Amino acid sequence: MNDIPIVALVIILVILIFLSAFFSSSETGMMSLNRYRLRHLVKSKHRGATRASKLLERPERLIGVILIGNNFVNTLLASLSAVIATQIWGDAGIAIATTILTIVIIIFGEVTPKTYAALHPERIAFPAAVILTPLLTLLSPFVWAVNQITSGIMRLFRLQANTGSGHHLSTEELRTIVHEAGALMPRRNQNMLLSILDLERVSVNDIMIPANEIEGIDLDDDLEAILEQIARSRYTRLPLYQGEINNVVGVLHMRSVAKLIKSDEPVTKELITEQAFEPYFIPENTPLHTQLLNFQKENKRLGLVVDEYGDIIGAITLEDILEEIVGELSTKEDVEDQDIVHQDDGSIIIDGTSNIRDINKALHWELPTEGPKTINGLIVETLEAIPQANTCVQIGDYRFETLQIKDNLIKSVRAYSIEE
Structure with a gap:
């Protein structure tokens, strides 16, 4: 190798750095793909998504081929840089090459490509699948051997290799996904989906x-x-x-x-x-x-x-x-009989029999819904008595003033949001 010109060695070194960046970004890109969007693209017959989906069916094989390629390239990088450094600086070149190569690999072979792949996984994973698919076929014996050794070590330490599918969403996880859909989903559609998920919470x-x-x-x-x-x-x-x-x-x-x-x-x-x-x-x-x-x-x-x-x-x-x-699903007649009426002074007149959940929805308030179902019940529970005259009471961040009391029932109240 000492007979090869330094320029040629440097060119090979640069190519190896690009290969290291490719394997690093491929790993991050493949693992960062949104599995649900990937399934949608596969159903739409997207070629890149189909290749990536097939590779991800056996993630241990995918990771195996990426790590074999990455480690082979990095080992070759270390050897080649040592040869180049020795030719330029002599024996001291090994220490210099180690320092420089460590910085170069961290910046250009790891952090930069992995960060980009994490931000734009589809741009990296789909093209990378074109290369990784035949590479996996070529290196399948080595990948199989590595996976067998890995499985043996895990069994030795009584670690479970298969922990079950992690792609099933709970109701709370699905609710978070709908919340984070943002501009990708109209606000009304988001509210409808969230309301459907909330049906099991409401009786x-x-x-x-x-x-x-x-x-x-x-x-x-x-x-x-x-x-x-x-x-x-x-x-x-x-x-x-x-x-x-x-x-x-x-x-x-x-x-x-x-x-x-x-x-x-x-x-x-x-x-x-x-x-x-x-x-x-x-x-x-x-x-x-x-x-x-x-x-x-x-x-x-x-x-x-x-x-x-x-x-x-x-x-x-x-x-x-x-x-x-x-x-x-209101009609004009329903609008005329509103239970919640805004006043010019910023207060709100609320019918005493109004449902607390309806009030929270209409005013975006957070009144407690675990106990009484109506404003009348909530105020009576808070006071621990039926008020005999107009009374003011504060519940959380909201203040209520009873306006009409009849037949042991609070007919109407004036409400304020303290924060507003």
């Missing part, structure tokens, strides 16, 4: 209509009052009950009543009751994602929520669950 009693707000038909009322109520109702389905909501006898669909009224037969309470179908009861702690499937399975749109004693404590519709996913 029917978190979003149900309380029993005292259920609009139903009391069969003890006069027939004229019942028909007038049916004519004025905005709902498609109404519970039929006798005296109180716990004595429910069925659920009436307005379409059935319309057919009954159009017929020549006189309308009676008995005929109305005959048109009703069996009520559908739901345990109060049923998760929303389960109830969504139950509605689909049972072909139901309205359910009556019951507690552990069988008493009806509320009602929930399929629309209520869909609103948890896509947001409010």
Whole structure:
């Protein structure tokens, strides 16, 4: 090798540095590929992604061929630099070559290529797969031998070579991915996906209509009052009950009543009751994602929520669950009956029966949702008593002033966000 011109040795040295950078960047690029995007590109028949995916099916073989190539190149680099340094500086050249080569390899063979590969893995991994694929075939005997020795050492120290697939996402991990999608996904779509993931955290009693707000038909009322109520109702389905909501006898669909009224037969309470179908009861702690499937399975749109004693404590519709996913499906009439009204002074008038989760969504607040479900319940729990007069109370970063109290119920409050 001493007969080879120094210029030729330097050129070979530079080529070896590039090869070292190639193997270093290939390793980082391959390991940094987003596995889910890679699967998408493979399904789209992207050639580079297909090659990279095949290499990553056996990561131990891929790492083996990269490390064999990288270590061979670095060893050759050390020997070649020692020869060049000896020719230039004599015996002292070995120490000089070691120092210079260490700096060069760290900068140009390791840190720079690996940093770039970590930032742009696809730009490195896909072209590198073209070279690594035949190289793996060529060096497969050496790779197999290295992997066998490695597996033997791991078994000797009782280390598990296979720890299972690490590519399955938990709900929290998927939620983080959706959050970090940024501009790649419209904000509305992000909110919908996050709402779907949150369905398992929320139960029917978190979003149900309380029993005292259920609009139903009391069969003890006069027939004229019942028909007038049916004519004025905005709902498609109404519970039929006798005296109180716990004595429910069925659920009436307005379409059935319309057919009954159009017929020549006189309308009676008995005929109305005959048109009703069996009520559908739901345990109060049923998760929303389960109830969504139950509605689909049972072909139901309205359910009556019951507690552990069988008493009806509320009602929930399929629309209520869909609103948890896509947001409010409000109409002009709904807008006129808002439970949350902003005032000119920055305060907010809130109906006492408003659901805390709805308030948090509408105002981007963080009121506690673990206990009571309404503002009335939250204030009463905080005060540990039903206020007899207008009272101010602070809950977390929010201040509430009761405005109207009637029948042991806080009807409305004025609310402020202290931070705002």
